[in-house]
Amino acid sequence: MSFLQVIGLRDPGEGDWNRLRTLQYAELHKVSLIRIGAHGLAAILAVTLYKESVAHWVLGIWMLSVIAAVWNVTRLDRNFIDIENRGVQWSEFTRQALGVGGCTIPWVAALLFFIPHGSPADHYALWAVAAMLIAGSAAAMASAPVATVLFDLVVGAAGAASFIIAGDYIFAIAAAVYTMTVVAGALRSARTYLSAKIAEAGVAEKDEVVSLLLREFEEKESDWLWQVDTNRRIRSASPRFAFAFGSAPGDIEGESFIKLIAGSSWESGEFPRSLHELADKLKRREHFSNVLVQVHLDAGRRWWELSGTPLYDDNGSYIGFRGVGSDVTEQRDRDERIAYLARYDTLTGLPNRLMLTEALGEAMRYADNWKTRCAFLMIDLDRFKAVNDSLGHQLGDKLLAEVSKRLAGVITENEQCGRLGGDEFAVVIRDATDKGRTERLANAIIDTLSQPYSIDNHTLFIGASVGSAVGPRDGDSVETLMRNADLALYRAKDEGGNTHYCYVPSLHANAEERRKLELSLRRAIGQNELELNFQPVVNARSETVVSFEALLRWNSEEHGFVSPAKFIPLAEDTRLIVPIGEWVLHEACREATRWPDDIKVAVNVSGEQLLEPMFANTVVRALADTGLAPHRLEVEVTESVFLRDGRTARQTLEEIMALGCSVALDDFGTGYSSLGYLRTLRFSTIKVDKSFVQGASQENQESLAIIRAVVAMARSLEMTTTAEGVEDADQAALIRELGCTKIQGFYFGRPMKAIEARSLVVKGRNSRAA
Incomplete structure (x- = not known):
């Protein structure tokens, strides 16, 4: 300075x-x-x-x-x-x-x-x-x-x-x-x-720092000093070191260090590996640090972490060892618990995704070395969500625990079962050389899991869908094999569930097509590839048009015309149905303003849309932006919307009806029909599915009875009925005779473009005027 x-x-x-x-x-x-x-x-x-x-x-x-x-x-x-x-x-x-x-x-x-x-x-x-x-x-x-x-x-x-x-x-x-x-x-x-x-x-x-460190060391009850002589016998035992053994200093002075650590295992001679490692280091007189040793005491098994240094006198002669030690049992148990949680599912006790992935990798290496086959089964529970939603997550967790016990009962030492997450499980078959083993195990799993469950005084019925892939035939890596088994599982679910489906290469092609369709669908609105067609609904008696149902069509620049049966489920799975549905609602209302005031427009609404918290506001914006009167908009829903969150669906529909719009129940009788829906919500229209119309035209007594029952019920509840799928004059006459209020089908008009719908309305009005 x-x-x-x-x-x-x-x-x-x-x-x-x-x-x-x-x-x-x-x-x-x-x-x-x-x-x-x-x-x-x-x-x-x-x-x-x-x-x-x-x-x-x-x-x-x-x-x-x-x-x-x-x-x-x-x-x-x-x-x-x-x-x-x-x-x-x-x-x-x-x-x-x-x-x-x-x-x-x-x-x-x-x-x-x-x-x-x-x-x-x-x-x-x-x-x-x-x-x-x-x-x-x-x-x-x-x-x-x-x-x-x-x-x-x-x-x-x-x-x-x-x-x-x-x-x-x-x-x-x-x-x-x-x-x-x-x-x-x-x-x-x-x-x-x-x-x-x-x-x-x-x-x-x-x-001050040294004093602080020494004071901290002395104050930690789990840390102590130890010393042994050339015969590895304890010398100058400190009180804290003796306390670690549960003894007094005088009781362990002169005792064999290794013998005290071995405890009850000293007599049997079955020493843990860590004790052998410690004895070798003492024997070789080499410095060691942080050696983890398993200790057997009267109070139970403990884990010590020891460090030691050999001692020499002024003449360079070896006189023993001195070191420090600490009891790390709690830390060791905590680490083991963390390791367990990282590899096992806490709810079921089964291996988790990480451990299953490792087991599949090991099975694939075994198959590669011995030129055998392995297999991977993915299991998804059918109808589990309905149980979980209706009876609560606590009972759902108990059901998953019962499922895990049943799965553990059907597998052998050749298989390993685990939980991937949610209601998805998986099984790794180490040796699947027997081609029928995979099929037999999959069927056994489906049969076992489909048996009734008795939990908390509830009798529950669920099923299971299984998708399988065989390695290395269906994939030469863990990721590929798991992906292909997942594709097979999707196919099994699409087939209705409660079945097993093996992977075939065409599933990958379908998945790739679905991926490309999704990518194109995300750009469809911006590229003006979507349009609306309108199918007329006529009065059953006068055969005059009373409304049009708006039907979405997609003419993709990349894929050409895509069937609604193909892209609508895709839109619902990816939740693209929400922005697409909002666009449909605005376009349908805008087109309806060009029709006479007594003609309504019906718009199909997906369950995904109804579960949106602000869907009623979307309806309000569509009406306000287009100027369409609320009574001219009819929202069509299916019974499936009440399965996921019935309370939210009912609340949203009530808000829509409070605006003055009407609500129609579509495809009644084909799904999870419940008269409770009709009692709690004042639907304006019940639509009879075309399958009943076709059955009635073929004099199927069950179809006739169902249509008569629906018509009678609708009249008593002051609702109208619409028969779908009427294709000829005979069917129209039959439906009219059965008492349906309105008719919809190819006989009165196929889905048509907006300009054609306007022409149809004008033509009908002119013919009546003439």
């Missing part, structure tokens, strides 16, 4: 100004007595020299000024007593320096104004007294170098000036040289003092 940095007039390059000044000034108050004594003795000597030549009252005033200056600086020094707790402030630093500067004033006055009244000898004597103060300040005040430099320079300059006034230039030069020499020495002393203080503080900090 430079001298300016040492005396505090410049910030240090390294460290903190406040910290360095604190180190300097912490003990300043201890040298205050030295200053008082030095100035007092010097003042008495000065008064003695000039008591005959200077008036006594002047000397008295001068003595009082010395006393006042020294008292003031002593008072300022005492402010630094607690400086280590709060640090030095710049204002305190400045006040102390100025206080020392005040001590120079009496001596400057004496050197400059007492000289004319005395002899040259008195002058030299007074300078000797001042030189004593200069040297004493430099020697005793190294902790406050700025004050020392200030005092020495001012008093030394006054002394040199006094000799110049007396005409003694040689002594003036000598006084100046003396002063500069003392100041230079004072600066060097201050630098040395500060360096020593910095080093002392560093050592103190290190000692």
Whole structure:
């Protein structure tokens, strides 16, 4: 550090100004007595020299000024007593320096104004007294170098000036040289003092850290020191080490370290591997650290982590081992628990996806080495979601636990069963060389899981769909085989569930086609590839058009015309049905404004749309944007919308009906028909599915009975009925005879473009007018 940095007039390059000044000034108050004594003795000597030549009252005033200056600086020094707790402030630093500067004033006055009244000898004597103060300040005040430099320079300059006034230039030069020499020495002393203080503080900090670490080590109950002799017998057993064994120090002193660790296994000779490792290291006399050892105590099995170093005497002879140890049983148990959770499912206790993936990888390596086959089965529970939604997740979890027990009962040592997540399970067949084994196991799983379950006084029926893939035929990697088994599972679900389907290459082609369709469907709205067709619905008696059903069509630039039966389910699975449905709703309402006011437009709404929290607002926006009257919009839903979240679906439909729109129940009788829906919601129309119409035209008594029942029920509930799929005049006459209110089908019009629908309406009105 430079001298300016040492005396505090410049910030240090390294460290903190406040910290360095604190180190300097912490003990300043201890040298205050030295200053008082030095100035007092010097003042008495000065008064003695000039008591005959200077008036006594002047000397008295001068003595009082010395006393006042020294008292003031002593008072300022005492402010630094607690400086280590709060640090030095710049204002305190400045006040102390100025206080020392005040001590120079009496001596400057004496050197400059007492000289004319005395002899040259008195002058030299007074300078000797001042030189004593200069040297004493430099020697005793190294902790406050700025004050020392200030005092020495001012008093030394006054002394040199006094000799110049007396005409003694040689002594003036000598006084100046003396002063500069003392100041230079004072600066060097201050630098040395500060360096020593910095080093002392560093050592103190290190000692504090070491003490803290040792204290922390001693306070940790699981840590202890151990020592053994050349025969591996315990020596100088500490209380904490003995406590780890559950004994007193005297009970284990001289005992075999290995024998105590082995515990009950010492007699049987069946030692854990970790104990062999520890014994080998002690035998080879090599340093070791963090060796995990299994310990058998009366209180049970424990885990210790040991570190040790061989000991040698002054002659280099081996005298034993010394080390530290800690009980890490809780940490070990926690790590084992974490490892278990990482590889096993907590609900069922079965291996999880990670462990199944590893097992499949091992099975594929085995098949590759021995030129055999392995297989992977993916299992999805049928109708589990309905149980979970209706009876709650707690009962659903119990059902999954029962399923896992049944699965564990049908597999052999050749298979490993696990849970992938949710209601999906999987089985890895290590050796599937027997081609029929996969099929037999899949059928056994379906039969076993399809048996009734009795849980919490509930009798539950579910099923299982299974998809399988055989390696390496159906995939040469774990990811490929799992993906192909998943594709087969999707096919099994599409087939209605409760069946097993094996992977075939065409499934991958279908999946790729589905992926490309999804990508194109996401761009369909922006590229204007979607359009609406409208199929007329006529009055059964007058055969006049009363409404049109809006039907979505997709003419893809890449795939050409795509059937609604293909892309509508895809849109629902990917939730693209929400933005597409909003577009359909707006377009249908916009087109309906071009029709006469007594003709409605019917829009099919998916369950995914009804479950949107703001779907009713979507309807409001469509009506507001197009200006269509609410009573001219009819929303068509199927019974399936009530299966996922019946409460939300009913609430949304009630909000739509409150707007003035009507709601039709489509495909009634073909799904999960429940009269409860008709009781809780005031549907405007019940639509009879075309399968019943076709059956009735073929004189199927069941179809006829169903249509009559629906018509009678609708009349009693003040609802209208619409028969779908009427294709000829005979069917129209039959439906009219059965009492249906409205008819829809190819006989009265196929789905047509918007301009054709408008022409049909105009043509019908003109013919009636004529």
